[in-house]
Amino acid sequence: MEVKRTAKETVSAKANAKSADWLESFSKRIEVKDTDYLRAFIEANHPADIAEVLEKLDEEEAFYVFRLCDSEKQSLILVEFDEDLQADLISRLNVHEISPIVENLETDEFTNLISEISKDKAEEILNSIDREDSSQIRKQLNFREYTAGRLMTTEFASAFETDTVRKAIIKLRRIAKETDDIYLLYVTDEENHLKGFIKLKDLFLAPLNQKVGRLVQEEVFSIHYDTDQEEVAKIFRKYDLVSAAVVDDLDRIIGRITVDDILDIVQDEASEDILRMGGVSEEERLNTSIWDSIRRRLIWLVINLGNAVLAASTVSLFEETIQSFVLLAALMPIVAGMGGNAGTQAITVVVRNIATGDLSPSNWGIGFRKECIIGVINGLTIGAISGLAVYFYLGKTALALVIFFAMLANLIVAAVLGASIPMLLRVLGIDPAIASSIFVTTTTDIFGFFCFLGLATLFLGYL
Amino acid sequence: MEVKRTAKETVSAKANAKSADWLESFSKRIEVKDTDYLRAFIEANHPADIAEVLEKLDEEEAFYVFRLCDSEKQSLILVEFDEDLQADLISRLNVHEISPIVENLETDEFTNLISEISKDKAEEILNSIDREDSSQIRKQLNFREYTAGRLMTTEFASAFETDTVRKAIIKLRRIAKETDDIYLLYVTDEENHLKGFIKLKDLFLAPLNQKVGRLVQEEVFSIHYDTDQEEVAKIFRKYDLVSAAVVDDLDRIIGRITVDDILDIVQDEASEDILRMGGVSEEERLNTSIWDSIRRRLIWLVINLGNAVLAASTVSLFEETIQSFVLLAALMPIVAGMGGNAGTQAITVVVRNIATGDLSPSNWGIGFRKECIIGVINGLTIGAISGLAVYFYLGKTALALVIFFAMLANLIVAAVLGASIPMLLRVLGIDPAIASSIFVTTTTDIFGFFCFLGLATLFLGYL
Numbered sequence: 001m002e003v004k005r006t007a008k009e010t011v012s013a014k015a016n017a018k019s020a021d022w023l024e025s026f027s028k029r030i031e032v033k034d035t036d037y038l039r040a041f042i043e044a045n046h047p048a049d050i051a052e053v054l055e056k057l058d059e060e061e062a063f064y065v066f067r068l069c070d071s072e073k074q075s076l077i078l079v080e081f082d083e084d085l086q087a088d089l090i091s092r093l094n095v096h097e098i099s100p101i102v103e104n105l106e107t108d109e110f111t112n113l114i115s116e117i118s119k120d121k122a123e124e125i126l127n128s129i130d131r132e133d134s135s136q137i138r139k140q141l142n143f144r145e146y147t148a149g150r151l152m153t154t155e156f157a158s159a160f161e162t163d164t165v166r167k168a169i170i171k172l173r174r175i176a177k178e179t180d181d182i183y184l185l186y187v188t189d190e191e192n193h194l195k196g197f198i199k200l201k202d203l204f205l206a207p208l209n210q211k212v213g214r215l216v217q218e219e220v221f222s223i224h225y226d227t228d229q230e231e232v233a234k235i236f237r238k239y240d241l242v243s244a245a246v247v248d249d250l251d252r253i254i255g256r257i258t259v260d261d262i263l264d265i266v267q268d269e270a271s272e273d274i275l276r277m278g279g280v281s282e283e284e285r286l287n288t289s290i291w292d293s294i295r296r297r298l299i300w301l302v303i304n305l306g307n308a309v310l311a312a313s314t315v316s317l318f319e320e321t322i323q324s325f326v327l328l329a330a331l332m333p334i335v336a337g338m339g340g341n342a343g344t345q346a347i348t349v350v351v352r353n354i355a356t357g358d359l360s361p362s363n364w365g366i367g368f369r370k371e372c373i374i375g376v377i378n379g380l381t382i383g384a385i386s387g388l389a390v391y392f393y394l395g396k397t398a399l400a401l402v403i404f405f406a407m408l409a410n411l412i413v414a415a416v417l418g419a420s421i422p423m424l425l426r427v428l429g430i431d432p433a434i435a436s437s438i439f440v441t442t443t444t445d446i447f448g449f450f451c452f453l454g455l456a457t458l459f460l461g462y463l
Numbered sequence: 464m465e466v467k468r469t470a471k472e473t474v475s476a477k478a479n480a481k482s483a484d485w486l487e488s489f490s491k492r493i494e495v496k497d498t499d500y501l502r503a504f505i506e507a508n509h510p511a512d513i514a515e516v517l518e519k520l521d522e523e524e525a526f527y528v529f530r531l532c533d534s535e536k537q538s539l540i541l542v543e544f545d546e547d548l549q550a551d552l553i554s555r556l557n558v559h560e561i562s563p564i565v566e567n568l569e570t571d572e573f574t575n576l577i578s579e580i581s582k583d584k585a586e587e588i589l590n591s592i593d594r595e596d597s598s599q600i601r602k603q604l605n606f607r608e609y610t611a612g613r614l615m616t617t618e619f620a621s622a623f624e625t626d627t628v629r630k631a632i633i634k635l636r637r638i639a640k641e642t643d644d645i646y647l648l649y650v651t652d653e654e655n656h657l658k659g660f661i662k663l664k665d666l667f668l669a670p671l672n673q674k675v676g677r678l679v680q681e682e683v684f685s686i687h688y689d690t691d692q693e694e695v696a697k698i699f700r701k702y703d704l705v706s707a708a709v710v711d712d713l714d715r716i717i718g719r720i721t722v723d724d725i726l727d728i729v730q731d732e733a734s735e736d737i738l739r740m741g742g743v744s745e746e747e748r749l750n751t752s753i754w755d756s757i758r759r760r761l762i763w764l765v766i767n768l769g770n771a772v773l774a775a776s777t778v779s780l781f782e783e784t785i786q787s788f789v790l791l792a793a794l795m796p797i798v799a800g801m802g803g804n805a806g807t808q809a810i811t812v813v814v815r816n817i818a819t820g821d822l823s824p825s826n827w828g829i830g831f832r833k834e835c836i837i838g839v840i841n842g843l844t845i846g847a848i849s850g851l852a853v854y855f856y857l858g859k860t861a862l863a864l865v866i867f868f869a870m871l872a873n874l875i876v877a878a879v880l881g882a883s884i885p886m887l888l889r890v891l892g893i894d895p896a897i898a899s900s901i902f903v904t905t906t907t908d909i910f911g912f913f914c915f916l917g918l919a920t921l922f923l924g925y926l
Contacts, residue, residue: 019825046682048701169667176664183646183663183705200646200663201639204632219509237730238511240723242646242705259722260703266726267700270733271815277737278811279804286821286829290836297808297837301845304804308797309852315793322785322792329785329792330778333908334771336796341742341767345760348741352734358749362482370753377757382764389772445796 011041013049023056030061035068042069051080055287059085063092075104078113082285087116099128106153106179108261111140115150148232149225151265152246152255155179158186161195161213165206172203181258183242187216192252194245196220222247225254229265234357236262273355276433277348279304300438307442311336314446318453325463327394328456331403335452338382339410339444346371346418347436354426361427368419375415376408383407398462406452414444474504476512486519493524498531505532514543518750522548526555538567545748546579553580562591569616569642571724574603578613611695612688614728615709615718618642621649624658624676628669635666644721646705650679655715657708659683685710688717692728697820699725736818739896740811742767763901770905774799777909781916788926790857791919794866798915801845802873802907809834809881810899817889824890831882838878839871846870861925869915877907 016022029037042050042065050069054062054077066074066089078086078101090098090113102110102125114122114137126134136154143149157175159168168185176182184197196216206215221244223232236244236259246255268283275284279300284293315322315332322329350367353359359367387404390396417440422432456463479485492500505513505528513532517525517540529537529552541549541564553561553576565573565588577585577600589597599617606612620638622631631648639645647660659679669678684707686695699707699722709718731746738747742763747756778785778795785792813830816822822830850867853859880903885895919926 046702048703052701172664173668176668180662181703181705199643200667201635203667204663205636205639237726238515239509240511240644240726242644242722259705259726263700263703263722263726263729266729267733267819270730270737271819274733274737274740274815275811278740279808280811284812286816286826286833290833290840293812293833294837294840297805298841298844300808301801301804301841302848305797305801305845305848308800311800312793312797315796316790319789319793323789326782326786326789326792327779329789329795330775330782332792333778333796333799334768334775337771337774337908338764338768341764342760345742345763348738348743349747349756352737353749356730356734363749367749370749370756373753374757374760377753378761378764381761382768385765385768445800 011037011044013041013045013053017049017052017056023053026053027057027061030057030064038065038068041065042073047073047076048080051077055081055085059088063089071100072104074101075109079105079109082287083116084287086113090117090121095124095128098125103129103133106155107136107140107255108151108153110137111150115141115145143225146229147225148223148227148229148246148257149255151229151232151257151261152225153179153258154255156186156245156253156256157182157184158188158192158253159212160190161187161211161216162190163212164208165203165210165212165215166208168198168212169203169208181243181260183258184256185212186245186253186256187212188253194220194222194247194251194253197245220245222251222253223257224249230269230355232257233262233265233269237266269355273351273433276431277351277437279437281434303438307438307445310442311445311449314449315453318449318457321453321457321460324460325456327399328453331390331399332449332452334386335403335406335410336445336448338386338407339414339448340441342375342378342382342411343414343418343440343444344437346375346415347422347432347440350419350422351432351436354422354432359423361423364423367423371415371419372412375412375418379408379411379415382411396463398459399456402452402455402459402463406448406455409451410444410448413447414440417443474500474507476504476508476516480512480515480519486516489516490520490524493520493527501528501531504528505536510536510539511543514540518544518548522551526552534563535567537564538572541576542568542572545750547750549576550579553584558587558591561588566592566596569618570599570603570718571614571616574600574613578604578608606688609692610688611686611690611692611709611720612718614692614695614720614724615688616642616721617718619649619708619716619719620645620647621651621655621716622675623653624650624674624679625653626675627671628666628673628675628678629671631661631675632666632671644706644723646721647719648675649708649716649719650675651716657683657685657710657714657716660708683708685714685716686720687712693732693818695720696725696728696732700729732818736814736896739894740814740900742900744897766901770901770908773905774908774912777912778916781912781920784916784920784923787923788919790862791916794853794862795912795915797849798866798869798873799908799911801849801870802877802911803904805838805841805845805874806877806881806903806907807900809838809878810885810895810903813882813885814895814899817885817895822886824886827886830886834878834882835875838875838881842871842874842878845874859926861922862919865915865918865922865926869911869918872914873907873911876910877903880906 054065069077126137155175155178157172159171172185183200185203186197187195189195198215202215221235221239221241223235223244223246225246225248242259244257245253246257248254272283281296281299284296350359353367383404386407387400390403391400421439422436425432425435517528532540589600603612618638618641620635622634635648646663648666649660650658652658661678665678684698684702684704686698686707686709688709688711705722707720708716709720711717735746744759744762747759813822846867849870850863853866854863884902885899888895888898
């Protein structure tokens with residue numbers, strides 16, 4: 001009795017997944033093969049919570065628990081894993097074990113999974129399952145990655161315009177048994193051309209013998225299969241959608257996208273932008289291996305090192321000036337650094353506005369003008385503060401003027417580059433988040449050193 | 464005929480909103496009060512598209528078009544505006560014009576709007592509307608901002624466990640007329656304690672005289688009203704929810720949150736993090752006024768300036784060393800800058816992992832250890848590259864060793880601080896995105912200068 005109670009308390013993944021002690025005791029249960037406990041754990045928890053726990057275990061341990069689940073639970077857990085763990089698990093299972101798992105997946109999940117594993121294994125799996133399913137997956141694999149065609153599931157509820165509400169409900173019931181998240185009934189003509197949709201709740205309100213065509217909402221949010229996923233996410237956000245139809249070139253419905261996938265995309269795209277702007281080249285999560293992390297960061301550090309050497313060689317042009325007035329060596333990083341800070345601010349705002357779609361090549365002029373005005377005003381302010389500080393604390397008028405003008409010039413350069421480089425990269429098809437900051441801070445470093453030391457050299461006699 | 468056709472082509476907001484030419488011609492239509500065209504435009508477009516166009520016009524122009532809409536369309540457009548424009552529009556309307564608009568809003572939208580306008584105006588509006596509505600809004604205003612209580616709408620479909628499916632559908636029909644997005648039927652006992660939910664599609668599958676209690680899905684995702692919106696978003700993402708119930712302290716349902724609000728939160732929180740990490744203190748959009756933008760950025764520039772002065776004063780401690788070996792002035796920014804870059808990488812990854820919930824105080828040790836290892840290895844690599852470059856290009860062995868050790872030490876410091884400061888700030892209740900980078904780059908600047916110039920001073924005889 002006592003044991004049972006303890007088991008019940010510790011069986012909750014949600015409550016315990018973040019506790020290192022609990023995880024350790026869980027590992028121990030696996031080690032001693034306490035299958036009673038583990039089965040109770042699997043039974044009691046949501047697949048997302050189970051997945052969270054398994055991701056924190058050794059791969060061997062995770063695999064042991066995973067094998068204890070039935071195939072339905074296995075598929076629910078599998079889709080929650082990150083890509084590395086998914087691929088690893090699949091490689092440990094033989095085809096006869098995989099088939100029942102993947103057959104429970106929705107087509108988008110299945111396609112996603114197949115695209116991540118080795119070609120041979122993928123082929124083997126596709127040959128082992130129902131032929132209709134596999135031909136569907138093969139078709140979906142032909143769409144470009146990160147487009148609507150890859151995101152969609154092909155399970156959706158639809159009815160013809162000429163159907164009665166009664167008939168539509170019968171069609172809906174059939175599909176409702178297969179798939180879980182149905183929010184809309186799509187309405188098409190007899191050739192599957194999309195005509196609109198009906199919200200499920202409106203079906204409840206309608207008389208059973210009414211024609212479906214009369215209930216249709218005409219604002220159709222149909223998405224072409226080749227639309228980029230970022231664009232798809234924008235459409236969902238703008239129109240507050242829960243589900244949208246995907247159509248082929250002839251405007252015939254071939255699938256639908258649901259909002260839960262969009263939520264993940266918005267989160268992932270934001271993460272990607274944040275990491276790229278911070279100089280980390282690819283998604284890096286807590287469980288990314290140290291070697292992968294190092295590889296992803298080292299490349300940017302080496303590029304930055306090259307840029308720093310460029311900036312340093314600018315400084316070395318002015319060795320004589322520095323020699324005769326060594327205070328300049330202490331002040332020069334201030335001018336360079338402030339340009340970098342102001343440039344980073346401009347880039348951040350512009351890159352974010354590009355990502356959310358507020359800024360595009362057509363209205364770029366507005367953003368550019370704004371950044372320039374901000375650059376001039378912030379340049380005057382920061383230049384004045386620096387100049388006054390030099391004047392009052394060091395009592396040097398000429399040096400105060402040199403730092404004022406150098407700071408002003410560098411902050412204007414930072415603004416101009418910060419506003420234009422991200423847009424330029426975007427037009428060239430390069431992700432502005434990944435490369436903007438390198439260009440801008442290198443330039444503000446070099447220009448900052450050059451401008452400050454150059455002016456100082458010109459007015460060396462007065463310093 | 465010709466005119467009509469042209470009007471039809473140019474009436475689409477979706478197609479034209481981003482074209483400057485079209486916007487200009489649209490302004491002209493407003494100027495000449497071409498109400499036929501403008502009404503056709505309003506009729507033909509989705510509220511979200513109309514809002515997008517209006518946000519790009521002068522406030523006077525936007526107000527003119529807004530007034531041409533009926534009150535239902537006005538409320539649909541109003542909720543799409545950003546907060547500034549909402550507040551501005553409300554201030555231009557008198558209470559009798561506002562009441563019919565706000566009465567169409569869902570409670571979360573209404574509460575949100577009321578919280579943004581002046582107290583007097585808010586009071587006036589609340590007194591002008593239906594007493595039941597206004598008492599609901601007043602109640603919701605008592606919840607903390609950015610919590611589930613503020614996000615929820617109080618319009619939701621629910622039924623008692625003991626109801627039959629038939630009775631539940633009748634209840635559902637009643638609420639379905641009032642609110643648009645219903646995906647679940649919540650099931651409670653007679654005291655409104657939440658027992659579970661039923662998906663709408665499952666209601667279609669159920670026999671009409673079955674008891675609702677038998678259909679209930681027991682995995683209840685109920686959210687306490689005081690839960691922070693970031694936490695709410697995590698729950699939605701993790702469990703792929705479309706709608707979740709909000710409960711009071713006694714676990715009674717008081718509202719529900721839908722996924723469209725969550726999509727906005729995920730996007731906004733990500734934007735906030737990105738901007739803060741880039742040194743912009745508050746949300747800054749394309750239509751933020753220049754003065755607001757300057758204010759938001761200048762504060763960080765001034766703080767950075769203070770830090771740069773601190774770093775500069777470190778350099779000035781070593782004026783004699785630089786004087787006798789001026790090449791150090793050119794090399795010192797490299798060591799300082801690389802520390803800043805490596806620190807920024809570590810911060811970015813750690814801050815993002817905190818934001819997504821992967822990293823928390825309980826498993827922080829894992830992240831810390833990883834960052835330290837990365838710091839050592841990247842420090843050795845970058846240090847070795849720099850040292851070898853100095854050795855081969857400048858032919859100075861001692862200087863090569865100085866830069867190697869200074870670089871290694873600075874990158875380790877960067878890693879230690881980059882991994883620990885965000886978590887420390889988080890534990891102190893400060894947003895790690897906003898302040899981490901200031902602390903870390905200042906320290907790596909100062910430490911980089913100190914370490915490099917200090918070592919150089921010690922070994923000056925050998926340089």
